[in-house]
Amino acid sequence: MKNEVLELRPEGLFCPAGDFYIDPRGKVKKAIITHAHADHARLGHKSYLCSKNCESLLKIRIGEGAFIESLPFGGKIRIGEATVSFHPAGHILGSAQIRVEVGGQVWVVSGDYKPQADQTCEAFELVKCHGFISECTFGLPVYRWLPEEEIHKQINQWWNENAEAGQTSLLFGYSLGKAQRILAGLDESVGKIFVHGAVFPFLEHYRKAGVHIPKVQKIEKNKEHDFNQAMVIAPPAVEDSSWIRKFRNVKKGFASGWMLIRGARRRRNLDRGFVLSDHADWNGLIDVIRGTEAEQIKVTHGNGDALTRFLCEKGVSCSVLAGAGMRGEEEE
Amino acid sequence: MKNFASLFHDLDGMTKTNDRLDRLVSYFKEADPNDSIWVSWFLSGNRIKGAIKTGELRSFLSERVNLPLWLIEECHDRVGDLAETLSLLAGSSVTGQSIGLDQTIRKFLLPLRGMDTDERKKLLYKVWDILSTEEMLPFHKLLTGGFRMGVSKGNLCKALARVGGVEPAVIAQRIAGSWTCDDLSMEDILNPTNEGIDDMNRPFPFCLASPLQEATDGLGKLEDWQVEWKWDGIRSQLLTTGGGSGMLWSRGEESIEESFPEILECIPYLPSDLCMDGEILAWGREGLRSFSRLQKRLGRKNPSPAIQRKEPVRFQAYDLLRINGEDLRSQPMEQRREKLESLLAGIPDHLPLGLSSLVQEKTWDDLKARREESRERGVEGFMLKRKDSKYETGRVKGSWYKWKIDPYMADMVVVSAQLGHGKRANLYSDYTLAVWSESGELVTVAKAYSGLSNEEIEEVDRFVRKNITGKFGPVRGVRPELVLEIAFEGVRASGRHKSGVALRFPRIHRLRKDKKIVDADSLETIRGYAGLNQIEDSTDGIKTDSDGNLLLL
Numbered sequence: 001m002k003n004e005v006l007e008l009r010p011e012g013l014f015c016p017a018g019d020f021y022i023d024p025r026g027k028v029k030k031a032i033i034t035h036a037h038a039d040h041a042r043l044g045h046k047s048y049l050c051s052k053n054c055e056s057l058l059k060i061r062i063g064e065g066a067f068i069e070s071l072p073f074g075g076k077i078r079i080g081e082a083t084v085s086f087h088p089a090g091h092i093l094g095s096a097q098i099r100v101e102v103g104g105q106v107w108v109v110s111g112d113y114k115p116q117a118d119q120t121c122e123a124f125e126l127v128k129c130h131g132f133i134s135e136c137t138f139g140l141p142v143y144r145w146l147p148e149e150e151i152h153k154q155i156n157q158w159w160n161e162n163a164e165a166g167q168t169s170l171l172f173g174y175s176l177g178k179a180q181r182i183l184a185g186l187d188e189s190v191g192k193i194f195v196h197g198a199v200f201p202f203l204e205h206y207r208k209a210g211v212h213i214p215k216v217q218k219i220e221k222n223k224e225h226d227f228n229q230a231m232v233i234a235p236p237a238v239e240d241s242s243w244i245r246k247f248r249n250v251k252k253g254f255a256s257g258w259m260l261i262r263g264a265r266r267r268r269n270l271d272r273g274f275v276l277s278d279h280a281d282w283n284g285l286i287d288v289i290r291g292t293e294a295e296q297i298k299v300t301h302g303n304g305d306a307l308t309r310f311l312c313e314k315g316v317s318c319s320v321l322a323g324a325g326m327r328g329e330e331e332e
Numbered sequence: 333m334k335n336f337a338s339l340f341h342d343l344d345g346m347t348k349t350n351d352r353l354d355r356l357v358s359y360f361k362e363a364d365p366n367d368s369i370w371v372s373w374f375l376s377g378n379r380i381k382g383a384i385k386t387g388e389l390r391s392f393l394s395e396r397v398n399l400p401l402w403l404i405e406e407c408h409d410r411v412g413d414l415a416e417t418l419s420l421l422a423g424s425s426v427t428g429q430s431i432g433l434d435q436t437i438r439k440f441l442l443p444l445r446g447m448d449t450d451e452r453k454k455l456l457y458k459v460w461d462i463l464s465t466e467e468m469l470p471f472h473k474l475l476t477g478g479f480r481m482g483v484s485k486g487n488l489c490k491a492l493a494r495v496g497g498v499e500p501a502v503i504a505q506r507i508a509g510s511w512t513c514d515d516l517s518m519e520d521i522l523n524p525t526n527e528g529i530d531d532m533n534r535p536f537p538f539c540l541a542s543p544l545q546e547a548t549d550g551l552g553k554l555e556d557w558q559v560e561w562k563w564d565g566i567r568s569q570l571l572t573t574g575g576g577s578g579m580l581w582s583r584g585e586e587s588i589e590e591s592f593p594e595i596l597e598c599i600p601y602l603p604s605d606l607c608m609d610g611e612i613l614a615w616g617r618e619g620l621r622s623f624s625r626l627q628k629r630l631g632r633k634n635p636s637p638a639i640q641r642k643e644p645v646r647f648q649a650y651d652l653l654r655i656n657g658e659d660l661r662s663q664p665m666e667q668r669r670e671k672l673e674s675l676l677a678g679i680p681d682h683l684p685l686g687l688s689s690l691v692q693e694k695t696w697d698d699l700k701a702r703r704e705e706s707r708e709r710g711v712e713g714f715m716l717k718r719k720d721s722k723y724e725t726g727r728v729k730g731s732w733y734k735w736k737i738d739p740y741m742a743d744m745v746v747v748s749a750q751l752g753h754g755k756r757a758n759l760y761s762d763y764t765l766a767v768w769s770e771s772g773e774l775v776t777v778a779k780a781y782s783g784l785s786n787e788e789i790e791e792v793d794r795f796v797r798k799n800i801t802g803k804f805g806p807v808r809g810v811r812p813e814l815v816l817e818i819a820f821e822g823v824r825a826s827g828r829h830k831s832g833v834a835l836r837f838p839r840i841h842r843l844r845k846d847k848k849i850v851d852a853d854s855l856e857t858i859r860g861y862a863g864l865n866q867i868e869d870s871t872d873g874i875k876t877d878s879d880g881n882l883l884l885l
Contacts, residue, residue: 140403140406140407140410141397141399141403141407141421142407142410142411142417142420142421144420144423260420261410261411261412261416261757261758262344262413262416262757263411263412263413263753263755263756263757263758264757264758266755267755267756267758267759267786269347271345271347272345303410305406306403306406309402309403310400310403313400
């Protein structure tokens with residue numbers, strides 16, 4: 001891809017007019033970051049620019065020493081010949097779509113986004129543009145999400161049932177974003193809540209941003225905890241580690257959009273899957289893409305072939321942004 | 333349908349057999365018997381056939397949800413299960429209608445069979461309107477036929493036994509064979525007495541041997557064991573039901589007497605109310621013939637006298653389970669064998685009925701040496717049965733073993749892959765394998781999808797995704813780089829694969845990351861295993877392009 005605003009280079013999406021990259025893979029001088037997930041915010045750039053609410057989360061990810069600047073949502077900044085602004089993407093706290101305007105042409109890089117309601121982050125903002133680079137993690141019509149209240153209800157019910165049977169509920173969810181979203185919906189009256197060490201550091205930043213996070217205990221090494229009837233939130237990576245041996249009488253669940261498909265849940269040998277995603281579902285993708293009124297759509301992340309063909313058949317100019325950072329299932 | 337749907341989802345979420353058993357018991361205790369009988373019928377391995385063609389179902393749904401057909405295919409590809417795909421796409425806005433399972437099947441499922449396309453479409457649209465989200469998947473599972481709930485037939489019997497306070501073996505016998513929900517009720521199945529059921533028409537649940545994995549040292553003295561060759565045919569039970577008629581039941585509990593009328597000719601020579609366990613074998617004047625000869629008789633009802641002459645069969649008797657209505661299963665093997673021998677001694681020689689002979693050796697070492705004869709004899713090794721063993725239900729450990737010969741092995745190249753199903757939906761876990769032809773091309777010989785660990789499957793999946801060279805429906809051509817060692821039981825000529833041969837029971841033995849594709853075996857080697865090299869070479873092998881990519885048709 002190459003146009004007057006953005007082009008794809010080996011290091012990632014580049015804006016020649018402003019000499020900056022967006023979510024670059026390679027090490028660069030100036031990186032603009034959509035959100036603090038590891039596959040978008042990488043180590044080793046000379047300088048970072050992100051949204052205000054993203055800044056403190058980014059520091060946890062890449063260290064205090066990095067040079068990070070931030071900008072409030074909606075505020076514009078001139079970088080070289082380009083005008084840049086951040087707009088809420090509704091993916092996790094501080095996640096942004098990046099609007100880049102060069103010579104009257106506007107492109108928006110969505111990063112990851114979801115238009116569905118989420119009480120733990122800023123609501124998605126639809127930005128009109130000429131070109132839109134959309135994520136496409138769940139680009140098939142089977143993926144349709146229920147409202148989050150519905151999923152929170154399911155999680156609390158599951159926790160309640162397990163607690164009544166004297167069991168610990170161990171729920172896997174990514175440490176940044178998903179974990180906080182789960183926590184925000186938990187019914188504290190059921191029992192104690194514990195979190196894995198990877199989840200803990202983000203919590204105070206969510207609280208500072210005004211998100212309700214219940215009282216939790218951090219699981220410490222070499223410390224005896226009473227997990228009876230408790231809810232434990234941990235990143236999915238620990239599932240196969242020895243960490244998990246602390247739990248004796250335990251039911252395991254996983255909160256992710258991938259849990260919509262039975263095979264994905266059964267393969268992991270989980271007791272329960274909760275379909276809670278931080279990405280747009282099929283209808284969300286279609287609505288947003290149409291809503292931007294963009295003349296050109298590029299899709300990235302996941303299998304964009306189906307979405308692309310579907311949109312093309314409807315007369316929308318759409319193609320897959322090749323090589324812009326494929327990623328697998330693991331990161332939801 | 334609500335109770336059934338919640339049973340379905342609960343079983344689906346459970347990972348432990350005992351949890352499933354408990355859940356099934358609680359269902360049977362609460363549910364309407366008219367619904368329970370269907371659940372028993374489905375879990376016995378039955379399915380409603382021919383309600384609708386899946387192609388038609390897809391196009392109805394495509395119309396209904398206003399999505400192109402290709403996109404429905406893409407979804408199916410991702411989800412790996414048609415019923416689940418349909419359920420997710422059809423969606424639902426209803427939260428709970430309640431007509432029972434029996435009514436749902438009789439009103440919305442069975443009638444589909446006799447309808448024309450328009451009527452069928454109307455009926456399905458109606459179902460999609462009234463089903464709740466939870467009911468969608470179980471309904472589509474019934475509709476598309478493939479219906480499993482992680483409950484084996486043995487466990488179904490255990491659950492029913494607990495509900496009715498009847499022995500599992502009695503239940504197993506009552507639900508054996510073919511029956512419909514119109515001719516068997518829950519009351520019949522759970523009946524504490526035996527009246528009202530003609531048990532003489534039903535096969536007994538088969539007693540199955542476990543594979544012998546450890547050395548024979550642990551088995552004690554050889555003289556405690558009855559040793560037979562392990563014949564390669566169709567395991568079945570031959571029954572006489574009085575009045576000169578009889579039945580032949582396969583292990584899959586299908587009645588197959590129509591396919592083998594000559595075996596039924598033995599009935600007048602046998603006592604009434606008899607049940608014999610044995611194997612149907614391809615058997616000519618020269619003796620045993622290969623399994624592939626037997627396959628020419630399979631699935632063929634009422635075979636002509638010509639084919640009966642050309643492809644003769646016989647029933648090789650293993651065991652005597654009932655005679656004159658007396659159940660012998662709890663008697664020791666040794667005694668049943670004696671009775672079987674004296675029974676068959678009186679049968680005229682011209683009948684297609686034989687006795688599985690005993691292999692007599694003094695020591696385990698001698699026996700092991702005899703096992704080497706297996707391939708030449710066309711058998712699969714030995715069957716070891718403890719002389720004091722009962723005829724039990726299902727797979728037993730400790731008293732019956734199959735001591736099979738080692739399989740053939742060959743290194744093969746993965747040339748295409750397909751997504752798996754169920755637990756492996758979303759993973760490329762089904763592979764098409766090729767070996768080198770004489771002209772230096774890779775020709776396909778087998779498909780295999782079992783044998784790797786979950787970690788290995790994920791590894792191969794990653795490899796496949798990086799090396800896809802083409803898309804052919806659900807099949808992905810894969811750059812030939814990966815070598816797998818494949819175990820198989822035999823080779824026969826077949827048009828199924830381009831190589832002109834097909835393997836029996838191919839499965840993956842291990843990943844050979846240490847091997848390059850040039851190290852893979854040749855077709856000649858594989859044909860050699862079956863003595864097929866004399867057969868004229870087939871010329872239309874599978875082609876590859878100049879980059880070595882497989883060209884599929």
